[in-house]
Amino acid sequence: MKTLALLSEAELLKNTSHLVQEERRITLELIEHLREIQMRRLHESLGYSSLHAFVTGHLGLSEGAAQRRISALYLSKELPEVTQKIQSGALSLSSVSSLQTFFKNQKKLGMKPSVEEKREVIAQVEGLSRKETEKTLYAIQPEALPQAGSGQKVSLPESTLAKLQKLQSYWSHKMPEASHEEILDRLIADALSVEEKKRFGTTGQETKAIPPVVDSHSAAEYNIPTRPAIPAEMRRQVWRKAQGRCEFTSSQGRRCNSQRTLEIDHIIPWSHNPEHDLKNLRLLCRAHNLRRFSLASARSHPGSNARSSAHVGPPARAHEASAC
Numbered sequence: 574m575k576t577l578a579l580l581s582e583a584e585l586l587k588n589t590s591h592l593v594q595e596e597r598r599i600t601l602e603l604i605e606h607l608r609e610i611q612m613r614r615l616h617e618s619l620g621y622s623s624l625h626a627f628v629t630g631h632l633g634l635s636e637g638a639a640q641r642r643i644s645a646l647y648l649s650k651e652l653p654e655v656t657q658k659i660q661s662g663a664l665s666l667s668s669v670s671s672l673q674t675f676f677k678n679q680k681k682l683g684m685k686p687s688v689e690e691k692r693e694v695i696a697q698v699e700g701l702s703r704k705e706t707e708k709t710l711y712a713i714q715p716e717a718l719p720q721a722g723s724g725q726k727v728s729l730p731e732s733t734l735a736k737l738q739k740l741q742s743y744w745s746h747k748m749p750e751a752s753h754e755e756i757l758d759r760l761i762a763d764a765l766s767v768e769e770k771k772r773f774g775t776t777g778q779e780t781k782a783i784p785p786v787v788d789s790h791s792a793a794e795y796n797i798p799t800r801p802a803i804p805a806e807m808r809r810q811v812w813r814k815a816q817g818r819c820e821f822t823s824s825q826g827r828r829c830n831s832q833r834t835l836e837i838d839h840i841i842p843w844s845h846n847p848e849h850d851l852k853n854l855r856l857l858c859r860a861h862n863l864r865r866f867s868l869a870s871a872r873s874h875p876g877s878n879a880r881s882s883a884h885v886g887p888p889a890r891a892h893e894a895s896a897c
């Protein structure tokens with residue numbers, strides 16, 4: 574390659590445009606690799622509870638870079654043309670990330686936009702910057718992208734942020750994927766409810782105690798009454814023993830340590846050892862509890878195709894319950 578200082582302006586511009594194209598191509602190739610890693614659940618066997626944790630922890634990408642690439646992975650899974658739009662520059666990764674957040678929030682709001690409706694939204698933001706994209710999405714449905722509105726930004730001290738993150742992990746069963754804003758909103762709503770009850774005698778929505786850890790087999794949501802629940806004191810002991818973190822450790826010795834969606838797992842399955850014994854209990858995040866089930870399932874059905882048995886989407890409830 575010629576020294577840059579010797580390039581003509583036309584050559585410099587041409588090379589730069591070429592590099593931008595290359596950068597997009599490599600980004601898309603990286604996303605395809607991440608998709609394959611997710612399909613094989615390789616990140617889980619390396620001790621990561623999520624693809625995001627793997628991309629930041631193992632690959633060293635920043636939180637934002639990881640989130641943008643994983644958003645592109647999910648959106649292009651549903652709408653494959655997104656890949657081509659990223660390659661051509663019609664959609665930036667930031668815009669794709671905003672779109673994915675927008676569609677996810679629409680789902681949380683109980684809406685089910687069709688693929689065609691999503692395509693129409695995407696068409697409206699093609700060629701726009703991230704800021705313009707968010708403005709456009711906010712105009713379509715403000716509540717699905719509240720941060721794009723005129724809300725005030727609040728900066729929190731590190732110690733408060735750490736407490737917020739801890740609460741986010743405790744509530745990860747109750748409010749999966751809840752943002753810091755959503756956690757704060759819930760806390761304020763609960764505090765208001767208590768205050769209003771005190772002042773005006775109204776009931777409002779009172780906070781229910783949310784246990785930091787779920788007995789995966791007996792959780793009411795699974796509704797499988799095949800064995801008695803693990804006593805509360807024993808659950809606390811399991812929690813203390815694991816220091817409130819996932820105990821899965823990879824063959825390379827990396828412990829997961831996730832504090833989110835924690836469940837109690839019977840090391841020797843309940844079907845083989847039908848009693849609650851502290852030595853047989855451990856704390857696993859949902860991803861690793863599910864992984865254990867998938868492996869057990871693959872062992873009992875050795876002829877099944879590993880790829881088809883790898884579950885990428887949200888877990889089926891019965892599978893979670895059967896994991897221990």
Ligand SMILES: [Zn+2]
Binds near residue numbers: 820829831857861
């Ligand atoms: Zn884990």
